[in-house]
Amino acid sequence: MTRAIFSDAPYPIRADLDQATRKAWEFIGRPGNWWTGAERAAFVAEVRSARDCRLCADRRDALSPYAIQGEHEVASDLPAVAIDATHRLTTDAARLSERAVREWNAAGLTDEAYVEIVSIVSTVMGIDAFCDALEIPLLPLPEVRAGKPTRYRPAEAVDDGAWVPMIPNNGEGGNEADLYDRLPASRRFVPNVIRAMSLVPDAVRNLLDLLFPFYLVGHNPKSGYSLDRRQTELVAGRVSALNECFY
Structure with a gap:
């Protein structure tokens, strides 16, 4: 039997959260489209190094x-531009x-x-923030x-007015035509926040694997949650404000 990834937590953590986290962590460790597994794991170290990077702190305050x-305080031998x-x-x-992207x-x-870096960074930040919030290692x-x-x-990726090419949201994805099928929204409109990483299709699949257990998708939460919809919205709104996430 596979050991739970959060088995050392002092309280129970939902099985779907544990399973989604394990899958995402394994996804990072595998070779991607443009970076090796070792490089992808090194990006995890760089995300954590950035927390204490003096240059980053000074830039953020400027x-x-x-x-x-x-110069950044680094934790790997990744290329300087990637760091x-x-x-x-x-x-x-x-x-x-x-x-910045053009530079x-x-x-x-x-x-x-x-785009592959964006995928790794967003995955790590979400999982690390979850651990921090629960005060677990x-x-x-x-x-x-x-x-x-x-x-x-993907040959189907096109310039659609964003900073990077994306796969269309109208079902014209060719080899990736099913990329957005798991979303509850109509295929005629897929939010750019989902499409943004479609230049690396597996990055979108990883995002959706995390999205459904960690995020409130649709109008009502699943049964069995400790918080009701109003309580969830209150917590989410406060966290979004603190993180300056106004999407």
């Missing part, structure tokens, strides 16, 4: 992140701009590799699987 120059993107996404995502492009970070780095990146780029 009127503009471009006003402060320096910068990871730290910016982790500590100051609210002020991220297309200018990373110019420094050698492709749109596809950038952060998970160890993911177990690394050997292998090479697939270099798969």
